[in-house]
Amino acid sequence: MSFASLLSHLRQTAALEQTAGLLSWDQEAMMPVKGAAQRAELAGAMAAVIHARNADPRIPEWIAAIDRRALSEFDAANLREAERAYRLATRIPARLAEESAKAASEGHRVWAAARAAKDFQAFAPALKQILALKREEAACLAEGDGPDALYDALLDQFEPGAKTADIGPMLEGMRPRLTALRAAIAEKPAPKAPEGAFASARQLSLAKTVARRIGYDLEAGRIDLVVHPFCSGTGGDVRITTRVDEADPFNCLYSTIHETGHALYAQGAADPFLPAADYCSMAVHESQSRFWENWVGRSRPFAEWLHPVMVEAFGETGLDGPDALYAAANRVETGFIRTEADEAHYNLHVLLRFELERDLISGALEVDALEAEWNARFRRDFGLTPPDAALGALQDVHWSAGLFGYFPTYALGNVYAACLDAAMRTALPGRDEMLRTAETGPILAWLREKIHVRGRALAAPALIEEATGAPPSAAPLLDHLEAKFGALYDL
Template sequence: MSAYTDLMTFQRDTEALGQVAGRLAWDQETVMPRGAADQRGDEVSAMETVLHARRTDPRIGDWLARAEPESEIEAAQLRHIRRAYLRHTRVPARLAAALARETSLSQGIWAAARATDDVAAFLPTFRRVLSLVREQAAALADGGDPYDALLDDYEPGATGASLSAMFAALRPRLVALREAILGAEHTPAALTGIFPEDGQLKVSTTLATAFGYDFDRGRIDKAVHPFSSGSGNDVRITTRTMPDDPFNCFYSTVHEVGHAAYEQGIDQAYLLTPVGCGVSMGVHESQSRIFENQLGRSRAFTRYLHGVMGQTFGPLNITDPDAFYGAVNRVRSGHIRTEADEVHYNLHVLLRFDLERDLIAGTLAPEDLEQAWNARFEQDFGLVVDRPSNGMLQDVHWPIGLFGYFPTYALGNVYAGCLHQTLRSAVPDLDDHLARGDTTPATTWLRENLQRHGGLHTSRATIANACGFDPHEGPLLDYLETKFGALYSL
């Protein structure tokens, strides 16, 4: 057997074990009994110890040295394995296990603190998580920038400096658009009423099906924080319901279906290999955001959704489909990132990006985070944070150690803007289909031009190959200004 064949045989088992570890995380956020938290922490730590030993096995270095790729696919597999091997060998097994256990425990502590708005109850575990993450960052950086080392886990090749420059280009036009909208004379009416959970979940399933989610290889469950998990032939998503805000459920579902469709759409020949999953979180977010926003919140698709909601819940307070489109896309300052409209969303991300860079650099202490968050939020949004669950406790990312993840949301929006511009040119009659709830022309184009390739190319090349140009923020800003300029008669 060749070195490449030996390596891929070994890697397949590692990938399979990684999927099992992911299933433990899914279970913890959906159906695990609360009393199992400590035991689950030990289980996750044990699994991470096994995975770390495999990922740092010296034979990998030997196989990599001897393997000769014979195709583009083999070269991509080796690129991913080599990068992962270098990263994992820099992190001691002790640290990897400690991080896995501490972040597993932290998730439950955060959830309880969030429910009671008790920052003090969360701070001790947060200090431990941050200390471990900073130790990990220093090990990965190997003398370089610690934050860049963490970012590389989610968006390989990106740097804090490059993203900071992109976000600096985004901010002025976003702020100007926000100010114009908030000062506009016309404001779309809001959807009001109480929408029972069983009806919301029924519509949620209808929307998931409309966007191509394969229920033979996936499922929908409820969770406090919606997420997508898994790849290949076992991809699971979650959603949440709020009686007076059905859009929270519907668009959380469509967002997570975007992630799931990416994983389900990858060529089956890549199953349980490094190329067989999404290439980066930025590209992943491009799929969830284009599903949720450019497609799901479009005038055409909301016409279809208006009909579905009427059939499910009875007459709505908004009877006109165009007015309903306005209700779906109302712009208003709010505390919660996941509930933010398209204009405000990236401003939420930029706040987190700046704060987490300071946390990793050590220029912001955990005990000072709440004050720093609240001051920055009032500056950016003109709102006072009324309670921690609307502020620093609202997201699960930092409690479970995902530093470097947040900027990929804004990067995904940039990528989605580029993809949407190209998609509209490729499928000029798209709105005719969306108005009937038929997303097939869009989802097929995305699958053929992006999703099926998985990790075959780098993240920026994946977007550039689909669009025919290098990604930049221009298409996203043009789309937002055109859409909301019309909605608010600017």
């Protein structure tokens, strides 16, 4: 009876969270520009309502009356998530939750204008406010007072249970091999890039074809254009967004495959309204998007299927066969923008942000010094200095939306994707042939069974271990990158 009341409460809260998610999707994809200030009020009102529900005083009463021994693994996870949400909500005052939501909504608007003007100082006051609220929030949530306590508290919101002391060394331990790989590639000539006319409508049509081909159900989703692509929703309504660069057919294509990877996870949820069926962690979410983008979409066998499809879409592409397509889709170029980075550079971009945001949260770095510090550390890792803030500290949406502790999940997602890939090679011996024909149904089925329907039954490291037979490690990712680019660049 208590458990039924709790579940009913959780389901309705999930419906309100999906509503708030739709507000965000709409803000990016549909909202007229003059609606922004008003929208901040809507977002704030929804955050307050959701916060009040998560802090409902009946929750601990229901929980106390539940016989835990009678619960299935799935219901035990629902209970654990309910306890977690209650703990998070009761430690953050309603006033702070509402202010944070408003600051994020307004901050996003200010950031977009500052980025267009390439003017970091125009964004700095908004970022200071967001950061102050985040530090206040972290202090409410922190366990203990160690050097990573504040950052751990924020990280936990995206990667439940993860600790900086664990993931920091694993991620930062990748830097030597990553910078060595980058330096080795930089001395070699780049393969041929695509050449031709890549009209926007044809790129979108191709992206839709590929998304549908690898399993995205467009009757339960849609694709729209935005500045910074994302995926939102769950169950029967999972929407992705993308962008088009008419000079580069790979931008839209791989951005779409990436978001489709997220969408496949969300469409595979066992129940759209129960927390135990929600995605396991952001890193596990990212493992799905990266797997489809890089281990499927940018693989040599998939190029067999993709090459004729691209020729049909665009006519001449300048790439005379699958080998040329594979090489072009994996061209390595040192660039400034994370979301456009190749596999060889991507994790270095993430490590930079991981470092910087830990320093912002700990107080070791001031917002006024962020642009200069970004540029200096970028030079250290990439050998280049960003020419303006739009190519530097203003390029990502995350901090403007109050997302601190989110960046490391991107690199962790690549680590998990590589672990899953290695296990899948054993589990599905015919996988290369599936990729050559883009008959990827068994691959999706394997991910559905091992990851998607498992929801939050286990924490991320345990889920990866259950799926692969070994605890997560960075080795498969580094091995994959060195093998792939070693062969492509004759290192």
